[in-house]
Structure formats: structure tokens, C-alpha cells
Amino acid sequence: MSEPVLRVEGLYVAFDHPLGKVQAVDDVTFALAPGERFGLAGESGSGKSTLALAILRMIKPPGWIQAGEVWLAGTRLADLDEDRMRAVRLAGIALVPQGSMNSLNPVLRIGRQIADALADHGLRLSRGEEERRITALLAEVGLSESVARMYPHELSGGMKQRACIAIAICLRPKVIIADEPTSALDVVVQRQVMATLARVQQELEAAVILIGHDMGLMAQFVDRLGIMYAGRLVEVAPISEIVVRPRHPYTQALIASLPSLEARGALIGIPGLAPLLRDLPPGCAFHPRCTMATDRCRTEKPPLRTIQGSQVACHLA
Amino acid sequence: MAPLIEAVDVSKRFAGGLGRESTLALAPLSLVIHSERPAVTAVVGESGSGKTTLARLLLGLAEPTAGEVRYRGNDLRKLRRDERLAFRRDVQAVFQDPYGVYNPFYRVDHVLATPVRRFRLAASRAKARELIAEALRAVGLRPEEILGRFPHQLSGGQRQRVMVARALLLKPKLIVADEPVSMVDASLRATILGSLRKLTDEHGISILYITHDLATAYQVSDSILVLYRAHVAEAGAVERVVTAPQHPYTQLLISAIPRAHVARDWLVKDETRQAASATVATTEGCCFADRCPLADTNCLLAPPSLYRTEPRRAVACVQFGDHPALPGGDLGEVLSV
Amino acid sequence: MHSVFRYLRRNPSLTIGIALLAVLAMFVIIGHLLVDTEDARPLSVPALRPPSGDYPFGTDRQGRDLLAVMVAGTPLTLRIGFVAGLLGVGLGTVLAFIGAYYRGLLDTIIRGVADIGLTVPGLLLLIIIAVSIKGTLTVNQMAIVVASLAWLYPTRTIRAQVLSLRERGYVEVARLSGMSGPGIIFFELMPNLLPYLAATLVNAVSAAILASIGLEVLGLGPIDAPTLGMTLYWVNFNAAMINGWWWWWTAPTVIILTVFLGLFFLTVGLDEIANPRLRRSA
Numbered sequence: 001m002s003e004p005v006l007r008v009e010g011l012y013v014a015f016d017h018p019l020g021k022v023q024a025v026d027d028v029t030f031a032l033a034p035g036e037r038f039g040l041a042g043e044s045g046s047g048k049s050t051l052a053l054a055i056l057r058m059i060k061p062p063g064w065i066q067a068g069e070v071w072l073a074g075t076r077l078a079d080l081d082e083d084r085m086r087a088v089r090l091a092g093i094a095l096v097p098q099g100s101m102n103s104l105n106p107v108l109r110i111g112r113q114i115a116d117a118l119a120d121h122g123l124r125l126s127r128g129e130e131e132r133r134i135t136a137l138l139a140e141v142g143l144s145e146s147v148a149r150m151y152p153h154e155l156s157g158g159m160k161q162r163a164c165i166a167i168a169i170c171l172r173p174k175v176i177i178a179d180e181p182t183s184a185l186d187v188v189v190q191r192q193v194m195a196t197l198a199r200v201q202q203e204l205e206a207a208v209i210l211i212g213h214d215m216g217l218m219a220q221f222v223d224r225l226g227i228m229y230a231g232r233l234v235e236v237a238p239i240s241e242i243v244v245r246p247r248h249p250y251t252q253a254l255i256a257s258l259p260s261l262e263a264r265g266a267l268i269g270i271p272g273l274a275p276l277l278r279d280l281p282p283g284c285a286f287h288p289r290c291t292m293a294t295d296r297c298r299t300e301k302p303p304l305r306t307i308q309g310s311q312v313a314c315h316l317a
Numbered sequence: 318m319a320p321l322i323e324a325v326d327v328s329k330r331f332a333g334g335l336g337r338e339s340t341l342a343l344a345p346l347s348l349v350i351h352s353e354r355p356a357v358t359a360v361v362g363e364s365g366s367g368k369t370t371l372a373r374l375l376l377g378l379a380e381p382t383a384g385e386v387r388y389r390g391n392d393l394r395k396l397r398r399d400e401r402l403a404f405r406r407d408v409q410a411v412f413q414d415p416y417g418v419y420n421p422f423y424r425v426d427h428v429l430a431t432p433v434r435r436f437r438l439a440a441s442r443a444k445a446r447e448l449i450a451e452a453l454r455a456v457g458l459r460p461e462e463i464l465g466r467f468p469h470q471l472s473g474g475q476r477q478r479v480m481v482a483r484a485l486l487l488k489p490k491l492i493v494a495d496e497p498v499s500m501v502d503a504s505l506r507a508t509i510l511g512s513l514r515k516l517t518d519e520h521g522i523s524i525l526y527i528t529h530d531l532a533t534a535y536q537v538s539d540s541i542l543v544l545y546r547a548h549v550a551e552a553g554a555v556e557r558v559v560t561a562p563q564h565p566y567t568q569l570l571i572s573a574i575p576r577a578h579v580a581r582d583w584l585v586k587d588e589t590r591q592a593a594s595a596t597v598a599t600t601e602g603c604c605f606a607d608r609c610p611l612a613d614t615n616c617l618l619a620p621p622s623l624y625r626t627e628p629r630r631a632v633a634c635v636q637f638g639d640h641p642a643l644p645g646g647d648l649g650e651v652l653s654v
Numbered sequence: 655m656h657s658v659f660r661y662l663r664r665n666p667s668l669t670i671g672i673a674l675l676a677v678l679a680m681f682v683i684i685g686h687l688l689v690d691t692e693d694a695r696p697l698s699v700p701a702l703r704p705p706s707g708d709y710p711f712g713t714d715r716q717g718r719d720l721l722a723v724m725v726a727g728t729p730l731t732l733r734i735g736f737v738a739g740l741l742g743v744g745l746g747t748v749l750a751f752i753g754a755y756y757r758g759l760l761d762t763i764i765r766g767v768a769d770i771g772l773t774v775p776g777l778l779l780l781i782i783i784a785v786s787i788k789g790t791l792t793v794n795q796m797a798i799v800v801a802s803l804a805w806l807y808p809t810r811t812i813r814a815q816v817l818s819l820r821e822r823g824y825v826e827v828a829r830l831s832g833m834s835g836p837g838i839i840f841f842e843l844m845p846n847l848l849p850y851l852a853a854t855l856v857n858a859v860s861a862a863i864l865a866s867i868g869l870e871v872l873g874l875g876p877i878d879a880p881t882l883g884m885t886l887y888w889v890n891f892n893a894a895m896i897n898g899w900w901w902w903w904t905a906p907t908v909i910i911l912t913v914f915l916g917l918f919f920l921t922v923g924l925d926e927i928a929n930p931r932l933r934r935s936a
Contacts, residue, residue, distance in 0.1 A: 043502040044473070157364075186363035186529060187573040195584050213503055216575035220583035240579050257507045258577050259532035261559060267536055269508030273472060378826060405832045417823030422845040428827065435832035483827075 003074070004031035005207050006055070006093070006175050011068030013047075013054045013231075016061075020278040024050040024063065026231040029304070032175065032207045037198075039218040039239070040211045041254075042228035045274050048211045049098060051228070052177045056093060057085055073174060091121055093175040094168035101160040101184065104152040110138075110163050111148030117167050133170075140203070141166045141196050158189035162196050169200055176201060179211045194221055215258055219243050227251050230275050230285035237310030247312040249290045284314070292316055319390035321352040321407065321490050321523075322375055326645070327384035329370050343367040343374070344548045344620075345384060349649035350525070352407075352490040355517050356654040357524040359534035359555065361570075362544035368527045371544070372495045375525065376410055406436055409484040413496035415476035419468035425476070426464050429453075429483050436487060452482040456512045474505040481512060485520075492516065495527045510537045531570060535559045540629070540652040543567050546604040549623060552648050553630030563632045565609045603635070611636065625651065668923025674916030678728065678909070685725030693719035694726040694880040705901050712901035715892050718880065720905050727880040728909055730793050734881070735863030737797035742804025742862065743855045749809045751839050754816035764809065771806045777868055779803060784874040791876045796869070800862045807861070808854050815850055819843050849928035853921055860917040867910065882906045 013025035135145040141162040182190040235248040272289035287293040329342040373379040439445035450460040498506040541555040551564040602617035624637040696716035711720035753761035870883025
């Protein structure tokens with residue numbers, strides 16, 4: 001790819017837990033092309049939200065970044081002091097956090113919250129300019145200008161989510177990280193919100209990292225998909241490849257467990273439980289649940305290898 | 318024999334406050350669940366559709382504003398003590414949140430031992446332990462990994478399966494499962510839903526599966542009820558309703574589900590008109606009229622009746638006005654297997 | 655045991671509170687062994703002696719050994735507070751549970767009485783009650799007088815807690831398991847409220863002690879008892895501050911301060927146990 005807008009290399013994040021160290025992110029490496037839509041799929045405890053926070057250097061104790069580098073358009077984020085990093089957050093990389101509908105301040109009007117975000121980043125605008133900017137932002141996400149004068153509780157779930165997207169894009173970031181932006185929304189509203197995100201992203205020419213667990217949503221939205229399991233990236237490939245020819249047994253099982261709307265058949269789940277992050281099995285983290293596990297899988301951790309344009313972390317791929 | 322549970326024209330309206338109109342949570346609805354023909358019935362709808370209200374009414378956790386819910390022919394509100402106990406034995410529930418349903422003060426054993434004790438299901442402590450272990454094994458859990466733990470020590474999926482085991486203990490005739498897997502990981506959903514389906518196939522227990530996820534409803538149920546804004550939009554055999562939907566809302570719902578296919582047509586289909594407001598409409602016409610691509614002036618005059626378009630299908634849309642209307646809106650036959 | 659100590663280190667308020675109250679307890683217990691409490695009665699010892707070897711806390715105008723008075727009076731004051739607090743919280747808990755769980759007319763009455771009662775100045779009511787009792791009060795009667803109002807605030811706060819708890823999923827599950835109202839109150843709701851009830855109790859005890867001292871300072875307490883509040887009454891009566899008999903009011907003041915600080919820190923510490931969100935990270 002051309003110069004990537006975001007590059008993550010060898011990221012390790014751990015948490016101190018009284019019962020043992022938890023490896024939340026384990027050697028994650030990937031790159032994001034400008035304007036690309038990258039999906040990060042995994043179940044609870046897979047480390048995807050932690051990864052997003054680590055990229056933004058928002059990991060708080062008892063968590064800490066053990067190793068790894070993050071580059072944003074050639075700038076190494078670890079080199080920046082806290083003030084410059086604050087400027088990068090929202091202006092360089094914007095986060096639409098999980099449950100963002102609940103992260104809107106309930107006692108401030110929407111317009112005021114957008115204005116606060118702008119002011120926080122040193123934008124000195126006149127009253128009129130500020131209003132014009134806010135109206136334009138709201139229009140970009142399909143909200144009327146009257147929304148600026150409303151409080152969060154006056155808006156529906158989908159409208160609140162779109163307001164959060166408006167805040168996220170107000171400083172024209174180059175990367176938008178959307179962490180489960182539609183998990184609490186109904187299916188029809190979800191489509192409206194995702195269509196808004198797609199439109200906004202195209203206009204900004206920004207890259208999007210979509211974090212979630214709905215493979216159907218991923219299939220319809222992203223260009224490339226990364227699958228996380230127990231803190232590790234186990235497969236990264238173009239979405240069409242993953243849907244048609246998943247290579248990692250976990251990905252295969254995930255796709256197989258999707259309930260289809262065509263044929264009615266047996267419901268197939270993945271047996272066993274996701275591993276405890278502080279008590280990972282040796283070798284491949286997935287081997288206790290894998291139908292094809294060999295002795296090598298039980299002892300040797302498989303590295304992420306490139307096979308015909310896809311990356312897989314499996315000895316048997 | 319009187320049906321197990323019967324909803325006779327039940328509706329629920331929440332009173333407004335000062336200067337606020339009342340909210341219709343569920344429009345008058347009638348259905349029947351027989352114990353002789355165990356089946357899985359899905360109730361599908363988005364938030365505000367009334368599906369949870371329906372569940373609570375059938376469980377006796379809420380009282381209808383009009384109409385009756387009957388257990389074996391008797392109004393739930395007028396049951397005698399022994400009848401009430403029998404009702405609780407025959408009708409159990411599994412709820413959505415696998416955390417709030419556990420009392421954090423007790424180990425998970427408490428939630429299993431309480432019904433055994435209250436309903437005197439075992440003559441001795443040893444028999445009670447055996448009963449509980451059996452129920453846990455029936456949902457794919459190992460008793461030694463579960464008993465003696467506190468709720469926060471188990472995963473969400475394990476907690477939810479313990480709840481299913483709890484519902485099983487009483488060998489009920491009906492389990493009302495309100496979004497049982499929406500807060501559980503995708504890979505585990507199929508397993509839990511599979512064990513619910515097994516309860517019907519192997520143990521003769523009927524299930525009322527309440528969800529917003531049409532795909533899992535399609536996989537696991539026999540009949541389906543689609544609710545929109547407190548009203549029934551469409552009901553009938555699940556194969557027919559999902560593969561050949563007739564109500565415009567059902568069609569919208571199905572098209573809005575993103576599929577894991579290579580074809581990327583999902584985003585472009587978003588051209589629906591926004592709902593007029595976020596609250597329940599109180600206009601006289603069809604509740605879907607403000608979003609329906611086929612709506613005309615007829616739709617605004619009166620809410621449509623349920624028309625029986627097939628032996629096992631009913632649709633509340635004036636398009637099908639030439640078909641016979643269901644008498645009293647009774648979905649009993651349409652939903653039966 | 656080790657984990658108890660570790661917890662005390664993470665919850666400094668609780669530790670300080672327990673420590674202060676322990677110091678008082680030691681003072682009383684050891685004091686009883688070393689001092690003759692009979693000397694707390696008037697005309698036992700020479701009057702108005704400043705602190706010395708014989709009388710470490712000095713003596714007052716009526717010839718009481720102030721050390722003996724403190725040793726004898728502290729437990730009395732604490733007892734009033736504790737009994738009143740216990741009665742108040744006990745009654746308050748019962749009323750709160752009944753009102754909040756069953757709702758309806760009963761709840762409206764309970765809540766109405768509590769709310770109205772709280773708007774009337776408490777000390778005023780207590781003064782009226784105390785004045786109406788014929789003859790002098792005993793320490794126990796004092797406790798009951800204070801308890802008559804001590805239930806108002808606990809009823810309100812505990813009711814609020816129960817109102818929120820009764821909406822929890824596990825209450826509905828209990829109903830579905832065939833449990834009855836009283837069963838749910840006792841076995842499902844009560845255990846989750848124990849930390850909160852403990853914190854409320856400490857609060858109520860604190861308030862009761864304050865109320866009783868208030869009444870005593872005004873001269874409406876048990877005249878013959880050597881309680882802390884009565885000592886302050888005599889301090890006022892004899893204008894001890896103007897006369898320069900500093901030792902007379904220093905001792906009760908310090909002890910009252912210790913009691914309140916101890917109870918305050920204890921409340922803060924218990925609050926942290928009751929409300930997990932206040933807990934500091936490990």
C-alpha cells in the first residue's frame with residue numbers, strides 16, 4: 001500500500017490484576033491505508049477495545065503499554081508529550097467510544113458539546129462562525145440545525161449516535177475509530193448510522209477502524225478485516241476473502257455460527273469458553289476449542305504469516 | 318382441556334404524567350399456547366415494539382390495562398394460592414441480562430436451590446443436589462465448575478446457561494425467553510439457542526423466544542409474531558414470513574439485516590423515510606403509515622385488521638383487504654404448528 | 655486475618671475511625687480499673703483543683719473528680735446514642751421496607767409522616783418532649799426521647815435504597831421462583847443492604863449523641879448523671895470559662911471531639927464498603 005496513515009507495530013498491553021498479569025493485547029501489528037475501512041472483529045475479552053485505547057495512548061493504570069509503536073502519518077505517537085498527544089486525539093485520530101450515546105453530557109445542549117470540543121483544541125471562532133460550523137457538521141450527519149439546541153435526552157438512539165459522530169469529525173481527523181457504534185441500536189437505525197459514517201468518511205477521506213462482533217455488519221461495511229482472539233490478531237484479510245475462504249479455524253467457526261436467513265439448519269456454536277486472559281493456554285490460544293489442533297498447536301504459538309494476500313496465525317493454514 | 322396460557326384481547330397502556338399523553342405499550346392482542354403441542358414461537362420487534370410488555374403480561378409480572386391473561390382458563394389476577402404456585406411451576410422465564418438476575422450476595426447455587434425448595438421438588442438435600450446437577454448438565458455445563466461460585470466469577474455465557482438450567486428444574490410447560498442471547502458472545506449464542514430448541518424437541522417444553530434478531534428467530538422457531546410500535550404487523554409460520562414477507566415493515570426489517578455475503582448492497586438500500594417522532598404514534602391510521610413506501614390515504618383512516626392470507630399467515634395491511642379478517646384478531650390458529 | 659489488615663490499609667478512613675473509637679474504649683476500660691467512679695458524684699473530692707498528680711483532669715465546683723466523671727460519663731453518653739440510634743434505625747428499617755416494597759397507601763403514609771417530621775426542627779421537638787416529662791429523666795428515658803425522632807431520616811434513606819433494589823432482576827427471578835413478599839424482603843433485599851444499614855446506624859448514633867448532648871447542655875437531660883453533656887451544662891451554669899477553670903471544659907470537649915471524629919471516619923469508611931464505586935483501586 002501507499003504510505004499508511006496509521007501503523008501499529010508489535011503492540012503489547014498488559015493489566016495488573018491481583019490474581020495475575022492479564023495480557024490484553026499480545027503482539028499486534030497492522031497498517032491502515034488512507035481512506036481505508038478496516039474492521040476489527042472479536043468477542044468480549046479479545047482485546048479490541050483495549051487496542052483502540054492503546055493507539056490513542058488512553059490506557060490508564062492498572063493497564064500499561066509494555067512495548068510496541070504507533071505511527072500516525074509518519075509521526076511516532078510515543079514521542080509526543082501529553083499536550084501534543086491531546087491535540088492528536090480528535091484532530092488526528094477520533095474515537096467514537098462504545099456506548100457513546102451515554103457519553104454525551106446530559107446537561108449540555110448538543111451544540112455546546114461540539115463547541116467545547118472545538119474550543120478544547122484551541123479553535124478560536126467568532127459566535128457566528130461557530131454556529132455555521134456546527135450547523136454544517138450536523139448537516140453532514142443528517143441532523144437538522146435545531147438539534148444543536150436540544151439536549152441528549154430529546155434525541156432518539158440513532159440521532160444521539162450521529163451526534164457523537166459529528167463530534168468525532170469536527171476537527172477533520174485522518175482516522176476514525178468507531179467502537180461498536182451501533183450495538184444498542186435497532187437494525188434499521190443501524191443502517192442509517194452506518195450509511196452516515198460511510199458518507200462522512202468518504203467526504204473526509206479518512207480511514208475508519210470499525211470495532212465490533214457482527215460479521216454481517218463487517219461484511220457489508222469494511223474493506224479489510226482483522227480477527228482478534230485472546231488479545232492476538234489471528235487473521236487479517238480483504239473482506240471478500242474472509243467471507244468466502246476464511247483460513248483460521250476460529251474465523252471459520254465464527255462464519256459457520258452465523259444464523260442464515262436462507263436455509264434453516266442446525267445451530268452450530270463454538271464449543272468451550274474463551275480463555276481467561278490471565279491464564280492463557282500455551283501455544284495457540286485457540287487450541288482447546290479447535291477441532292484440528294495438533295501437538296505443535298499446543299506448544300508453539302503460531303506467528304502471523306502472509307499467505308496469498310491474507311495474514312493468518314495458524315500452523316495448519 | 319383449557320389451554321396453558323391464553324391472552325384474550327390484552328393491551329397495555331401506560332398513563333402519561335402531567336400534560337403528557339398516555340403511551341400504548343401493546344395494542345389489543347389475542348393468542349393461545351397449548352401444552353399438548355410444544356413449539357417455539359418467536360416474538361420479533363425493535364425496542365418499543367411491545368415484545369417485552371407482552372412477555373411480562375404473560376408471566377404475570379405486569380397487569381393488562383384491558384383484556385385478560387388466563388392460565389388454564391383462569392384469569393391470572395384471580396388465581397388462588399395453590400393455582401398460583403402451579404402457574405409458577407408451569408411457566409418460567411429466562412431474562413436478557415445475565416448479571417442483574419443474580420443476587421450478588423449469594424453464590425449461584427442460591428438461584429438454583431430456591432425453586433427446588435419453594436416447590437418442594439426434592440425430598441432430601443442429596444436429591445436436590447442431584448436434580449440441580451442434572452439440570453446443569455442438560456445445558457452443557459459441568460456442575461463442579463459452576464456450583465459454589467459467585468456470579469462475578471462466571472462468564473456471561475455461563476451465567477445465562479445457569480438461568481436456562483434454573484428454568485428447566487421445574488420442568489415447566491412454557492419458558493418465556495426475553496432476549497436470552499443478546500448479551501452473550503456470538504459463538505455461544507448458537508449453543509444456548511440450540512439447548513433451548515432441544516428443550517422443545519426432547520422435553521416437550523414450549524418456548525416463547527423474544528428477540529430483535531430475526532436471523533436467530535428464523536433458525537430456532539416454528540412460528541413468528543412480528544411487532545411494530547405495539548401492534549402486530551405479521552404473524553405465521555416462520556419459513557413463510559421470513560422468506561416471503563408480506564408486510565412492508567417485515568420486508569424493511571429483513572432487508573436491513575446485514576448479511577455476510579460478498580455482495581455489498583446493504584448500505585445503498587438505506588432510503589427509508591425517518592419516523593415522524595421517536596414516540597409511539599397515536600394517530601388513527603396504520604402505525605407504519607409514516608414510514609411505509611406503499612402508504613396511501615386509506616392507510617390513515619383506520620388501523621388495518623389482521624387478514625389471513627394463508628392458512629398459517631396473518632398480515633395487518635390493507636393491501637390484503639380482500640382476504641378474510643381474523644375474528645377478534647385471534648392469532649391462535651395462525652401461530653399453531 | 656491478613657486480608658483484613660490489607661483492607662484496612664486501603665481504607666484509611668475506616669482505620670482511623672476504628673482507631674479513635676478503640677482509644678476511647680481503652681480509656682473507659684482502663685479508667686474503670688484505675689479510678690473510683692464513686693468520685694464522679696458531687697462532694698467526693700476537694701473542689702476546683704486544677705489538673706495534678708492526684709487529680710489528672712482536675713476537679714469541678716461540686717467536688718467531682720473530673721477523670722472519674724469522664725470515665726463514668728463517656729459510656730453513658732455513648733449508650734444513649736447507641737440505644738437511640740439502634741431503635742431509630744430498627745424502626746426506620748421496618749417502615750422503609752414495608753413502604754418501599756408494598757407501595758400503595760401504606761407507603762404514602764409512611765413517606766408523608768417522615769417527610770413532614772423532617773421539616774420540623776428536631777431539637778425543638780425534643781425540647782418539647784423532654785420538658786413535658788414529669789420529674790427528672792433517667793439515662794434510658796433520654797435514649798427513648800431521642801429515638802422518637804431518630805427513625806425519620808433512616809426511614810427516608812433506606813426506603814430510597816429499597817426502591818431501587820426492588821427493580822433488580824433477581825427480585826423478579828425470586829418472584830418467579832415462588833417467593834413471597836416477606837421472603838423476598840428478608841432473603842433477597844436485606845442482605846444487600848447490610849453495609850448500607852451499618853453506615854446508616856453509625857450516622858444515626860452520631861446524630862443521637864449530638865441531640866442528647868444538645869438537650870443536656872440546655873439542662874433538660876438526666877441531672878444526676880455524669881454524662882458529657884451534663885458536664886458541659888454545669889460548665890455553663892458555673893461560668894467556668896469566664897472564671898478560668900479551663901480544665902473543666904477541656905476534658906469533655908476533647909472526648910466529644912474524639913467521639914465525633916471517630917464516628918465520622920467510621921461512616922466514611924463504611925460508605926466505601928457500601929458503595930463500591932468509592933473504592934480506591936488496589
